Each structure stands twice: as C-alpha cells, then as structure tokens.
Amino acid sequence: MPKTPLRGNALILQSGGPTAVINQSLAGVMSAAGDYTDVISTVFGAVHGLHGLLYENFIDLSAESPLAWQDIANTPGAALGSARLKPKRSDLDRVFEVFFAHNIKFVFYNGGNDSAEAAQLIREEANARSYEIQILHIPKTIDNDLMETDHCPGYGSVARVVSHIIAGDDLDNRSFYNGVKINVCMGRHAGWIAAATALAKRGVLDCNDPSICAPHLVYLPEVPFQETKFLDDVQRCYDKIGRATIVVAEGIADHLSAKGASFTGEKDEFGNAQLSGTSGLGDHLSSLVKKNLKVKAELGKLRVRADTWGYLQRSLPGMPSPTDQAEAFWVGAMAVRYMMQGESDKMVTLLRVKAPGGGYRCETGLCDLALVAQKTKLMPPAMVNAQGNGVTEDFFEYVMPLASFLPTVRTLRGHGVSRKLPEYHRPE
Amino acid sequence: MPKTPLRGNALILQSGGPTAVINQSLAGVMSAAGDYTDVISTVFGAVHGLHGLLYENFIDLSAESPLAWQDIANTPGAALGSARLKPKRSDLDRVFEVFFAHNIKFVFYNGGNDSAEAAQLIREEANARSYEIQILHIPKTIDNDLMETDHCPGYGSVARVVSHIIAGDDLDNRSFYNGVKINVCMGRHAGWIAAATALAKRGVLDCNDPSICAPHLVYLPEVPFQETKFLDDVQRCYDKIGRATIVVAEGIADHLSAKGASFTGEKDEFGNAQLSGTSGLGDHLSSLVKKNLKVKAELGKLRVRADTWGYLQRSLPGMPSPTDQAEAFWVGAMAVRYMMQGESDKMVTLLRVKAPGGGYRCETGLCDLALVAQKTKLMPPAMVNAQGNGVTEDFFEYVMPLASFLPTVRTLRGHGVSRKLPEYHRPE
Numbered sequence: 027m028p029k030t031p032l033r034g035n036a037l038i039l040q041s042g043g044p045t046a047v048i049n050q051s052l053a054g055v056m057s058a059a060g061d062y063t064d065v066i067s068t069v070f071g072a073v074h075g076l077h078g079l080l081y082e083n084f085i086d087l088s089a090e091s092p093l094a095w096q097d098i099a100n101t102p103g104a105a106l107g108s109a110r111l112k113p114k115r116s117d118l119d120r121v122f123e124v125f126f127a128h129n130i131k132f133v134f135y136n137g138g139n140d141s142a143e144a145a146q147l148i149r150e151e152a153n154a155r156s157y158e159i160q161i162l163h164i165p166k167t168i169d170n171d172l173m174e175t176d177h178c179p180g181y182g183s184v185a186r187v188v189s190h191i192i193a194g195d196d197l198d199n200r201s202f203y204n205g206v207k208i209n210v211c212m213g214r215h216a217g218w219i220a221a222a223t224a225l226a227k228r229g230v231l232d233c234n235d236p237s238i239c240a241p242h243l244v245y246l247p248e249v250p251f252q253e254t255k256f257l258d259d260v261q262r263c264y265d266k267i268g269r270a271t272i273v274v275a276e277g278i279a280d281h282l283s284a285k286g287a288s289f290t291g292e293k294d295e296f297g298n299a300q301l302s303g304t305s306g307l308g309d310h311l312s313s314l315v316k317k318n319l320k321v322k323a324e325l326g327k328l329r330v331r332a333d334t335w336g337y338l339q340r341s342l343p344g345m346p347s348p349t350d351q352a353e354a355f356w357v358g359a360m361a362v363r364y365m366m367q368g369e370s371d372k373m374v375t376l377l378r379v380k381a382p383g384g385g386y387r388c389e390t391g392l393c394d395l396a397l398v399a400q401k402t403k404l405m406p407p408a409m410v411n412a413q414g415n416g417v418t419e420d421f422f423e424y425v426m427p428l429a430s431f432l433p434t435v436r437t438l439r440g441h442g443v444s445r446k447l448p449e450y451h452r453p454e
Numbered sequence: 455m456p457k458t459p460l461r462g463n464a465l466i467l468q469s470g471g472p473t474a475v476i477n478q479s480l481a482g483v484m485s486a487a488g489d490y491t492d493v494i495s496t497v498f499g500a501v502h503g504l505h506g507l508l509y510e511n512f513i514d515l516s517a518e519s520p521l522a523w524q525d526i527a528n529t530p531g532a533a534l535g536s537a538r539l540k541p542k543r544s545d546l547d548r549v550f551e552v553f554f555a556h557n558i559k560f561v562f563y564n565g566g567n568d569s570a571e572a573a574q575l576i577r578e579e580a581n582a583r584s585y586e587i588q589i590l591h592i593p594k595t596i597d598n599d600l601m602e603t604d605h606c607p608g609y610g611s612v613a614r615v616v617s618h619i620i621a622g623d624d625l626d627n628r629s630f631y632n633g634v635k636i637n638v639c640m641g642r643h644a645g646w647i648a649a650a651t652a653l654a655k656r657g658v659l660d661c662n663d664p665s666i667c668a669p670h671l672v673y674l675p676e677v678p679f680q681e682t683k684f685l686d687d688v689q690r691c692y693d694k695i696g697r698a699t700i701v702v703a704e705g706i707a708d709h710l711s712a713k714g715a716s717f718t719g720e721k722d723e724f725g726n727a728q729l730s731g732t733s734g735l736g737d738h739l740s741s742l743v744k745k746n747l748k749v750k751a752e753l754g755k756l757r758v759r760a761d762t763w764g765y766l767q768r769s770l771p772g773m774p775s776p777t778d779q780a781e782a783f784w785v786g787a788m789a790v791r792y793m794m795q796g797e798s799d800k801m802v803t804l805l806r807v808k809a810p811g812g813g814y815r816c817e818t819g820l821c822d823l824a825l826v827a828q829k830t831k832l833m834p835p836a837m838v839n840a841q842g843n844g845v846t847e848d849f850f851e852y853v854m855p856l857a858s859f860l861p862t863v864r865t866l867r868g869h870g871v872s873r874k875l876p877e878y879h880r881p882e
Contacts, residue, residue: 040629043629044629046622070871071866073868074630077754080878080880081877081878082873082874082875084870084871085866085870085871086869086871087866089869090866090867090869091867094867097863097864098866100862100863100864101625101863101864101865102622102625102626102863103622103624103625103626103628103863104625105865105866107628107629107630108630109630109631114881116880116881117880117881127875128871190771190772190773191766191770194474194530194765194766194769194770195765195766196531197529197530197532197769197771198472198530198531198765198768199765200531200535201468201471201472201531201535201536202502202536202538203505203535203537207765231525326505331764331765333762333763333764333766334761334762335764335766336761336762337622337623337626337627337635337759337761338622338623338761338763340626341622341623342618342622343618343621343622343861343863344618344773344861345618345772345773431772433771433772434525435525435528435530435531436522436525436528436529437526437529437531438499438513438518438522438526439518439519440501440513441513441517441518442512442513442514443512443556445510446510446555447551447555449509450508450509450510450548452508452544452545453542453544453545
C-alpha cells in the first residue's frame with residue numbers, strides 16, 4: 027500500500043565523476059516530475075552538487091525548454107556541475123536552512139557510494155531535526171562498484187568506449203612488430219572497466235581463437251599485482267604471438283605504492299587519491315618491460331608504449347551504449363515515481379531478471395542507503411580467470427548486454443606466398 | 455593520350471603510422487585491380503612494408519575472400535602490417551632481386567612523406583638498373599602534412615575523433631570548478647590534428663558565443679611555444695570563464711627541448727623521436743600551471759589534469775569520418791586506374807574544387823613524388839589566429855567537410871534562482 031508523498035519543491039544534485047549518461051538520469055527525473063506538478067511544484071538543480079546546496083546556488087530546471095531535454099540527455103558531463111565535496115557536521119545547519127528557505131521536500135542525489143553516504147548523513151540529520159523530507163539516491167558511476175544493483179548507469183557506455191579503444195589499439199600495435207602496448211584505464215578499487223575491454227575479443231570477425239585476440243592481459247585491482255608475475259605473463263604472450271596488448275586498471279598503482287613506488291596525486295575530501303590525469307603507472311610498467319623482456323633478435327627492436335586513457339573514457343560523446351542511455355533515463359524517472367509512492371532513504375537499483383526468451387532484461391528496485399554508502403562492489407572471483415590476468419565466460423555474459431555493441435573488426439586471412447630467394451641478412 | 459601499362463604482378467606496402475581508414479585504400483586498390491586481371495595478374499601484400507619486401511614475406515591478396523573486403527576496409531590499423539624502416543643503399547640489390555623473382559611490375563606505396571622518399575629511392579634505382587616498374591604513392595597520414603594534396607586520407611577521421619574527445623573533455627572539466635585541463639594530441643611538426651579539435655566549438659547547440667566553447671586554447675607546432683605566453687593565456691581564460699580546456703600538439707615538446715627540457719623517447723630509422731606513448735609534456739605543462747596560476751580563493755582548490763591521448767586518436771573503431779572512408783578507398787582505386795594509364799613516379803592527390811552549389815567536392819590528381827618526399831605541409835598562417843593559440847574561420851571552412859560530423863552537445867540554459875539567505879562562510 028503506497029504511502030503518501032510530501033508536497034513541495036524538489037532538489038537534484040549530481041555528484042562525483044560524470045558519465046556519458048548522467049544527464050539521462052536528470053532528464054528522466056524531469057520527464058517524470060512533469061506528471062506530478064501538483065505535488066512537486068518546482069525542480070531545482072544544485073549547481074555543483076553540495077557546493078550549490080551550501081552556497082544556495084540553484085537553477086530552476088522547470089524553466090528549461092522542454093524541447094531541450096533530449097539533447098541535454100545525450101550530452102556527457104554533469105549538466106548541473108558536479109562536486110567532490112563531503113558534507114561536514116558543521117555544514118548541516120546551513121543545509122537545512124536552505125531546504126527550509128526553498129521548501130525542499132524531495133532530494134534526488136545522483137552519484138556513487140560517496141554521495142550515498144552524504145544522502146544518508148542528511149537523512150539522519152533530518153530525523154534528528156524532525157524536518158520532513160524524502161531522499162532518494164540515483165545510482166551513477168562508470169566504476170560500476172555500487173552494491174545491491176546489478177550494474178550502474180554509466181558503466182555500459184564506458185564499457186563500449188574502452189572495448190572499442192582496445193580493439194583499435196591492438197590493431198595499431200600489431201601494425202608494427204615486437205610491440206608491447208600498455209593501457210592504463212580507470213578503476214581504483216574495482217576492475218569492472220578494465221574487464222570490459224575484454225569485449226574486444228568477441229568482435230573479431232576472422233578470429234577462431236579468442237585467446238590470441240586483445241586484450242591479451244588484463245590486470246584488475248582485485249588481484250594483488252606482482253611485477254614478476256606481470257613480466258612472466260608478458261614474456262609468455264610475446265613468445266606466443268610476438269606482441270602483447272595489455273590493460274591495467276589504475277588501481278594497481280596502490281599495490282605498487284604499498285611496496286614503495288609513488289604514482290598518486292592529490293586527494294579529495296573523501297580521501298581518494300587522484301589516479302587519472304597523471305601517467306606515472308604506465309611509464310613505470312613500460313620501463314619494467316623494456317628492461318626485462320627477452321626479445322627474439324630476428325624481429326628487431328622492442329617497441330614498448332604506454333597510454334593512460336584519462337577522462338575521455340567517461341566523457342566521449344557519440345559512442346554511448348543505447349542500453350545504458352535508456353537505463354540511466356529510467357532510474358531517474360523511477361526515482362520520481364518511487365518518491366510519489368512515499369518512498370525515501372533508498373537507492374534505485376537495477377535488477378537483472380530472467381527474460382522469457384533468455385535475453386537480457388532489467389527491472390528497477392529499491393535498496394536501503396546504508397547498504398550502498400561507503401561500500402564497494404568488487405568483481406566476484408567467478409568473473410576473474412584463474413591466472414588473475416583476464417576474465418571468465420561469466421563476465422562476458424554479464425557485460426555483453428550492457429555495452430550494447432561489440433567493436434567489430436576484420437583482418438586479412440593472409441594467404442602465404444612461397445619464397446623464391448635465399449634468406450636475407452640485412453647489412454648493419 | 456594514355457601510355458601503355460606494363461604487365462605483371464603488383465605489390466602493395468603500408469608504411470608509417472596506421473590510420474582508421476588505411477585499409478580503405480587497400481580495399482580500393484583490390485576493388486579496382488579486379489577490373490584489370492589481364493594486366494595485373496596477382497596483387498601481393500608486403501607484410502610490414504619494406505620489412506616484408508626485404509625478407510620476401512608476401513601474402514597473396516588476390517586470394518582473400520572477396521566478401522571480406524568491406525569489413526577489412528572498415529577496420530583500423532594496417533591490415534598488412536606497417537613499418538618504420540628506411541631502405542638503405544645496401545638494401546637495393548635485394549629489393550630488385552625480390553621484384554624480379556616475383557615479377558613485380560606495379561608498386562603501390564601507401565604512406566606519408568617518409569614512404570614517398572622510399573618510393574623515390576626505389577624509382578631512381580630502377581632507372582639506374584633499367585628495371586621496368588611503375589610506382590605510385592597513395593597518401594595516408596593522420597598528420598595531414600603531405601604537400602600537393604588538399605588533405606590526406608586518415609585526417610578526417612582523426613579530426614572527428616579528437617573533436618569529439620575535446621567536446622566531451624570540456625563538459626567533464628566544467629563538471630567541476632576551477633579546472634584546467636591539458637590535452638596532448640599527436641602532431642610533431644604540423645598542428646592539423648590539434649587544430650581539428652576546434653570543431654568542438656561548432657557543435658554546441660546552446661552556445662551563442664563560440665569564444666567560450668572549448669577548446670579554449672590550442673597550441674600548434676607552427677607557433678614557437680613560450681611558457682610565459684602560455685601561462686598568460688591560461689590565466690586570462692581562467693579569469694574570464696573560471697576554467698580552461700587546452701589542447702597542445704605533442705610537437706611543442708621540441709620547442710621546450712630546445713630550451714633544455716627533455717620529453718622525447720626513442721628515435722626511428724628516419725630520425726623521428728618518439729613523442730606518443732609517453733606523457734612527459736602533459737605533466738610538465740600541468741606542473742607549470744599548478745605553480746603559477748592565480749586562483750580565485752572563493753572557488754576553492756585549483757584542479758589541473760593532463761591527458762595524453764596516445765594511439766587511440768588514429769585507431770578508434772566506430773568513429774570514422776564517412777568522407778574520409780570514401781576518399782581513402784577512392785585514392786586506392788584511382789591509383790590502379792592511373793597505373794593502367796601508364797602513370798608512374800607520382801602520388802595520388804585530392805584536389806578540392808568549387809562544387810556548383812558551393813558545397814564540398816574533391817577530384818583526384820597526380821603530383822611528382824619529389825614534391826612530396828621529405829617535405830612537410832604546415833598549417834598556413836591564414837588558418838592560425840593572431841594570438842597564436844587557436845584557429846581562424848579559414849580553417850573551419852577547410853576542416854568541416856573532412857570530419858563529416860560535429861560533436862553535438864547541449865547544456866542547460868541555467869535559469870537562476872533568487873537567493874533567500876545570507877552568504878555562507880564554510881567553517882574550515
């Protein structure tokens with residue numbers, strides 16, 4: 027039996043790293059809120075999340091042109107502005123002054139596990155103050171590391187982007203000989219993004235043996251990173267196919283830092299060290315390989331390169347996953363509908379259900395904020411291969427529908443031509 | 455009056471850095487060669503360019519499945535394998551032994567100004583030996599720096615990719631406050647790729663003032679890079695809009711190296727220093743900004759990040775320019791047709807012509823190899839703005855049809871909400 031919702035204005039905050047589909051959720055909220063103007067008078071947006079809330083910097087989202095929302099939804103980056111700010115105890119008086127001044131009765135907090143924690147803190151304070159307010163958390167993170175939801179809006183699109191990058195990167199790498207290419211992708215604690223690059227293995231049209239398709243080696247933060255093991259893996263791959271196209275999650279820098287190396291930058295208010303926008307890890311692994319790999323002399327000089335993909339993983343326009351777009355919109359719209367059923371203090375979740383035909387289908391649900399706040403969903407062991415350098419079939423089944431597209435490529439069969447001359451020994 | 459072509463087998467080589475459409479040219483050659491099987495008996499591919507030629511490592515391209523070519527054409531990376539190898543005088547005996555052994559009468563050299571030089575060397579040697587052979591060069595380079603052609607196949611696709619990256623990158627950067635984001639793109643001597651990011655200015659649906667659209671500052675190798683000027687530019691941009699999204703071509707590292715800094719890596723056989731796959735330049739500029747930018751205290755901590763895009767610029771599947779794809783195929787096909795007219799010792803060019811309706815149109819032409827070999831087409835002064843940190847309208851007119859697509863994005867209009875409370879001073 028549905029509870030009765032409050033009446034008043036709504037506030038939406040975007041928090042943490044943006045995604046390619048974060049504005050889909052914003053558009054979803056606006057679309058659904060338009061059906062309840064008798065209950066939700068105005069939807070305000072906090073400019074730069076908690077920053078906008080504290081400094082009373084709001085915009086009136088109800089005043090945006092209704093015709094603009096589809097384009098806004100398709101635009102990456104946080105349209106409202108995001109923040110990496112944690113509410114302090116001393117901020118709470120101000121938070122509730124602002125809520126009261128603007129008659130805020132509904133809060134939509136769109137973010138990751140840090141913002142779930144912030145939402146929870148505001149909830150507890152509202153109870154202590156007997157301020158009536160409904161708060162729902164809308165999941166968003168490319169990291170895909172929120173508990174209780176099958177996956178997070180934002181992840182499917184980054185999965186599509188990184189799998190395309192690695193498919194192309196291996197084609198680029200194999201264009202030369204003796205290439206070891208190291209790619210550093212995002213993912214501090216969880217390896218979901220690095221793992222998603224494995225999708226590139228499935229789009230190679232002329233490949234009968236996925237084991238030789240890139241990525242050849244994938245290193246996840248879930249598996250303790252050991253330099254000797256890494257070098258053995260690279261050597262084995264190189265000996266087998268003459269090259270290696272490698273993906274490492276940036277989070278493995280922490281494994282190396284624990285042993286004395288230093289790659290990390292600034293820290294935010296949640297204590298998270300900056301790992302992106304700097305490239306020490308790639309350079310470090312690159313120089314390890316250069317120093318240690320035993321190269322076949324006849325193939326010429328070793329070619330080692332490292333790229334750190336940086337922010338484009340989460341911000342590239344033009345390559346979202348349509349499934350991800352639809353789901354991000356949907357969790358925003360459902361947050362409004364749940365709110366109108368009187369729900370509060372929960373996060374909207376995506377639950378994968380058995381579709382009749384065996385295909386992919388999700389429903390939405392709700393879970394307690396406390397189950398999400400400050401928690402991180404790592405990749406389960408069943409999705410990591412026994413060697414700790416790749417993924418299993420379980421992971422492919424999980425990720426394929428989320429990314430929507432495989433990067434499809436085809437190379438030459440390469441029908442050999444008989445040699446007619448003696449071997450060539452090139453003069454020095 | 456057309457000359458008579460020779461008769462025999464053809465050899466195609468891919469050379470230098472691959473592109474997203476290099477295999478379109480290969481497919482174009484194969485498509486057209488299929489019309490002249492009485493003249494061109496078999497088309498061989500040299501595996502890894504000159505390497506395959508010297509070591510007699512050929513594949514029989516005529517034996518590939520005809521149905522596979524469309525997928526191969528759409529696949530980035532050099533399907534044949536590329537090389538960065540320069541023929542030495544001492545290699546030439548071997549080159550002609552191989553030509554003779556396989557009855558090679560037609561050579562298609564697909565590459566940049568380095569391979570035009572290699573093609574020219576082989577030509578001169580053929581004349582000296584009275585070995586009858588026709589050689590045509592098919593242009594290919596993301597750098598867009600070949601003389602005599604309006605533009606180079608490969609460039610339009612990289613223009614599309616980098617403009618999308620920068621459109622998304624600025625949305626990501628503006629999601630936070632006080633963000634200075636530095637992006638290092640490819641381009642050693644010429645700034646064509648860096649310049650192409652300016653396309654992102656034209657796809658912002660809600661922007662009446664392109665001067666505030668990203669990229670805000672673009673640094674080209676054509677303009678001597680000065681750190682003080684750079685810092686002044688960044689400060690002015692930051693003072694005006696509270697952030698800066700910046701693009702620098704990797705080639706400006708040379709300007710800094712000349713003053714004692716060190717960013718470059720290995721050198722190839724053409725003497726080109728490795729600039730990609732390492733990120734010293736971004737880190738250097740990043741630390742310059744961190745040390746020198748005067749930040750408005752009320753906006754909080756400065757956030758400086760640097761990304762070096764690396765190889766994905768030229769290898770990303772799924773985001774080619776359709777114009778670039780069609781033209782890359784076309785120059786390959788036309789190379790065969792010119793060959794069949796008895797042409798040799800030339801490069802196929804793209805010539806922009808006035809289309810009747812004023813739209814974009816190209817024709818193909820031919821130019822002497824000597825006009826291309828070892829030469830670099832820089833951006834003309836008319837395409838660089840007076841401040842030396844951006845592009846002019848002339849450049850937009852030039853580049854828009856090549857990329858085929860603008861990255862279209864839309865942000866919120868942001869209707870302000872009146873404040874009801876006194877200013878907040880956040881406790882430390």
